[in-house]
Each structure stands twice: as structure tokens, then as C-alpha cells.
Amino acid sequence: MIKTSSKVLVKGNEAIAQAALNAGCKCYFGYPITPQSEIGEFMSRKMPELGRTFVPAESELASISMVIGAGTTGTKAMTSSSSCGIALMQEALSAMVCAEVPGVIISVMRGGPGLGNIAPAQGDYFQAVKGGGNGDYKVVVLAPATVQEAVNLTYRAFHLSMKYRTPVILLADGILGQMMEPVEFGEYPYEEIDTSAWALSGAKNRKPRFLVSLHMQEGEMEAITNRIFEKHDLIAKNETTYEAYQTEDADLIITAFGTVARVAKAAVKKAREKGMKAGLFRPVTLVPFPDEALHNAAKSAKMVLDIEMNKGQMLVDVRSAVFGAAPVEFYGRPAGGLITLEDIYGQIEKRLG
Amino acid sequence: MDTSIIISGYGGQGLLFAGSLLCHAAMIEGKQTTWIPSYGAEMRGGAANCSVHISDDEVSSPIVNMSDVVFALNQPSEDKFEKRVKPGGLFIVNSSMAKIERKRADIEYIFIPMNEIAAQKPEPVFINVMAVGAFIEKTGILKESSVKEALKSMMSGKKAHLLDANLASFDYGAEFIKDFARV
């Protein structure tokens, strides 16, 4: 990291790790995988210095389970991985939601399917948002578009995780992880959440507590699932965020998340300079998805164009939100195909030019 | 004003460092900047590059496709990136490791025999920093003083003994451009 007065020139992965430290992350557990290994490397240096915990886990199965262990004690804990590694965590994520255990998961997407490649991609939207674990469950998912926002949303991930006792995924891509840009860290802007009413600490002078995910009594699991979904309704009501850029009078609204949205913003600016009325709608929270805001924005547009570095994943949620308010089209490149300013501008020009 | 720069060559030639040097200098001048490496496979000797933006406003698109400036420090990079220089853009080529060949009429070429220059100097010379020196002298996008300040802060601690050689490398690059202009 290179500092000037208030800004630090830092790689996305290291920025996320530093933000986690500032947020009071006491434990990091992880297993290396490109393009996010700098997070674990950073933590291996910093955690011991601060008297906190770094454990190089034997697998992603182990690292997420260690996060669960720390989470059950009300300790702020984090793991980070990429596509195939996050795939291995899905069973545990489902269990975490069920047992209401907090924890932060950094997912820096690479190209897939399979081992795929290490290029930046957005093919794990479904993996994060819909989840590959079993049963009815949801995980809160945040999608930064810049390194600065990755810092801000890492803070928010810890806050939401503790506040709602839920796993939170920060969904970044290889570009965000590897990119350097100047950021301001500031201080962790949220109040500490009191965990004493539920965290495990040994049943001294109180009733025993259990945070488990097997509930065999008739009706027990149904009640728990309903309660978890009520919690998600509350999260949707309180925590949904998005960026709407020049959407009010837009003929064409682009929907995009993460790095692609940042590039799309540049394309929208360029299109506006040429007199084409384009706009950008960028969900910041992918779960909860800003359905209502997108629907309302789409009402006045002639068309919605969803752009992603995949074969059309957020597209499903965009269509569901737009719900006939405007036609929805898609442009995307999968598995590490980069979407450039020229690509997006071309897509706008094709429709509005 | 937004300038995009691609620095390409072999892994081990210090491309990523050259890019972050520009970024740091830009930050010192209060400009907006981004840096993205090609990552993972750029082990020593492999093909590598990084993309940099230096901008007065927010960098909206950190991904560089067509670039205002490209540094090609070896032959494969010259072959690969010549077509990705924007019309009117600048192509800086290390002619010690790449052919002197002008396939396009709409871009400006600067061929610098970086390794030969380095070999003639008494101290160790870093061609990545030499290339940055030539680029700054040629374009004036950043102040020489900002780059040197950035070098000083990047060459601290364990690397402090390399500072003088880096500063000299920068000057050799700048001198080449001055001499070139005189010719």
C-alpha cells in the first residue's frame, strides 16, 4: 500500500482485507485460490500483529466451517475465495442461514464453469444470489463496482451480518480484486452489535443455547424457515440499495452490477454526449434486489438492456422486477470475456443511434 | 482528460511496477487513477501487461481495450498490442527486444534500444523505469518531480539501496527523448 495524505493506493483484494480489519474482523480462515489470494496473504501478515486469528484452512469446506465456529460465539469472522471454492461452501452457507450464524464471505469471481480460468467474470451471480445449498434460504449479497465501494461494502457486510445474524457475501470479480486505485478507508462507520443474547460462551448462569441446523420435530423446520424469510423481508425493507444514474428521462436503461456497471456508466456518459438518452440502474444489494425501484425506473423507459459478464444471470431478476414495464434485452460475454466501453457504447448505439 | 496506458512485456521486466509507479505519481498530483494487471500466469519470463488510467475525473472504465499509450518491451508485446493503440496514440517500443517496424500510419512510434542503453551505463539500469522516464518526458502527462517523489516512497525500507539507480534510470529515459528531439 502506498499512502498520500488521506488516500491509499491499494489493490482491491488488500483493500477488502484492510477494511475487514478496520471492521473488527477477529478471525480469518481461508484457502488460496486466484484471483483473491492476496486477501489471505495480507491477513497472514496482519492478524498475528494485531493478536487476532489467521488459520490457513485445509479446504474451503473447513474455512467456512471455521467461520461458523467463530460466528457462533458472536465473533466477527471472514473467509474469502473464488468460484470453485465458493461452490464448496454452499452446504455450510445453507446451514449458517438456518442456525442464524453471522459471517462474511468474500467471493472474487473468476471464469467458469469447471475450473474455468482465472480471468474476471460474473458467472457466479446465481451461485451467490440463488445459492447452491439445500433448502429454502437466502444470503445477503453486496456487489461493489469500485475499490472504494469494496471498502465501504466490506464494512457494511460485517454490520449486516452481525445485525441480522446472517452470512453476507461480498460479490466482486477478478478486476476489482486485482485492480489498484486510491481509496479512503476512514473508520468503521457502524455501531457494534450486542451479541450477548444469543452467542455461545458456555452456559454459565443462564440457559444452554444451541445453534444447530437439524430440527426434526414436526413443524419446527417450517417455523424456522418462515422466521428466516420474515427476517429477509425486513432486510429488504431496510437495507436495499442501488444506484440510478440518468434513468429519469432515459429511453434505454442499462442494468448491470459490479465492474460492468462501472464501465456501463462511462458508456452512458459517452452516449449522453452524443445525444442518446441512456441511463444506468445498478443494484448495490443483489439480495435484497431493488425490484421496486427498477420497476419504477423501467416504466418510463422504452427498453431495458441487461449487461453482464456471463450468459444472463441477473437477467432473471431484472426481468422479474421489470415485469413487463419495458422490453428487456441482454448482452453478455461469459468465462472471462471482458466487456469494454466500446462494446457497451456499441450496444447503446445499435438501439438508440 | 483521461489517458489510458498499457505496459506490456515479459514477466520480470518490471511492468507491473512501472504501472504502479505511474499510478502513485498520479495520486500525488491528486488525479484519479486505476491499475489492473494481467494476473496469475505472469510468472517470470511469461507475457504480462498492466493497464493504467490517469484521469482528471472519476475513472469510469478501468478496463483498457484501445489505449492512448502502449509500452511494448519485447517482440510478442509489439506484435500483440500494436493494433490496440488508439489512432493518434503513442507506441513506445523497446527496440533492443523488438523489431523497428511501422505497420500503422495513424500512430506515433518511439523506438528506444533500452537494453543497449542500459548496458552502456556504469550503474544497473531498470528499463521499466527508463521507459517511464521517456514517456513522461515525451508527453508531460505527469510532472517529473511527482514520479521521482513516487519512486522515493516506493523505494523505501529494504529497497532503499535501489533508489539512486531507479532515479538514474528515469533520467536516461528522459535524456533519450531530449536527444531524439534534437535529432
Add this chain to the structure above:
Amino acid sequence: METLVYKKPECLKKDGKFTFCPGCGHGVVLRMIAELIDEFGIQGDTIAISSVGCSIFLEKFYDLDVAGASHGRSPSVATGIKRSLPGKFVFTYQGDGDALTIGLNETIHTASRGEKITTICINNTNFGMTGGQASATTLVGQVTKTTPTGRNPEYVGYPIHAAEMVAKCDGAAFVARVSICSPASIKKAKEILKKAFEMQIKGIGYSFVEVLATCPTNWGMSPVDSMKHIKDDIEKVHPTGIFKDITQTEAR
């Protein structure tokens, strides 16, 4: 005059009942653990990690804080807890399916890291809860639901010897295999479990106790024959003993 010779340990739930099959070894071991927790006076400072299998329902039996784990991951959950609360007594209660089949990686790595936790691994040589399929420790020749003609090593390989393997881990402080097939062996097992607990309580290191336990239902044997089966057959393949005790090694 009445003399109380047997009472329910404090940390077993007053209204709780074990729900295991008749003759099952789990209840014996869970009770021993409860007695030890009482003896050490650590009920209020203990966190138990349940695993997947017949070992899962700890919170139904114990007045202890309990965390759940996915199948095979109890040692990792225990790691997260112990690293967060180093002063607490943290133990995992797992079967051979959980600790040695799906979770062998976690078992070996947690031992090698020397996490200051205790693992109690019930080895009944089969997957009990799912109805008696072959596990990593199933004996050669043993009939299970998935080795219907007996375990054929040519076809499905050989059993894993857990205690011996864990003892090889540099990070392990105390490793033993015990059996609960007779009053004498149960008494011995409790002594060894006590040592394992001490390893953690005194901050010495990781302890692992494999318990050869009965599973009459899935073995298709009476409880008495099951005890005999442990003594006559299982102990020959999975011999009991202390495989590692760094406090003894250092003394030597």
C-alpha cells in the same frame, strides 16, 4: 439407611432421555463425558460441537452450549470457537462416518495444527443413523448394508486405523483408542477420557479419543453379543491403547 451410588450428572438434562437403540454405545460415552464435565466443574465453560450421524442430538441431552456442524466439519467449527474463546472447553463428538470417512481431512489437519480441542470419536464400524452402511473403519469381512457379502478388500479396500493415523500428527498431544465392551474397559475408558480432557484444560494441546462402541441394531446382534464382538473381533483390527501422550514422552 440409603446410600446414593448412582445419580444423573448435572450437565445431562433433567428431563432428557437418550433416544438410542437398546445396547447402543453412545449413551455410555455421553454419560461419561457428562460425568467428567461435572468432575472438572466446567459445565458453564464448555461448548460442544455436534456432528452428523447418531452423534448429532447433543443439545437434546446436555445442558451445554452446542454448535452444529456440517457432516465431517466439527473440528473446523471447534477451531473457530476455540480460536475465538481460547478459555473455554471445546469438544467435538463425532462418529467414524463423520470424523474418519467424510471428515478425515479435518480430523488430520486439526490434529496437525494442534488445536487445543478434544475430539471424541465413536467408532462402531458403520454409518449408524442411515441404517448401517460400510464406513472407513468397517472390518474386512464385515457384513453391512453396502457390503452385503462382507467387506471385500479387493473390491472396497481396507479399514482406516484412526488412532494410529492421528497419533502420527505432530500437533496431536494425546491420542488413544478405548473400548466400552465391559465394566473394566468402561472404567479404563473414562480414565483415558479424563486425560484427554486434561490435555485441553491444562492448555497442553489437541486430544483425540476413539471409542470402540456397540451398534447392535445395525450389527444384527444382541447387546451382549455386540460387546463380545468388540472384544473378539474389532479390537483385533483396531487395538485399544494410548498411541501418543506428549506428557509421558517428555517425562521420558
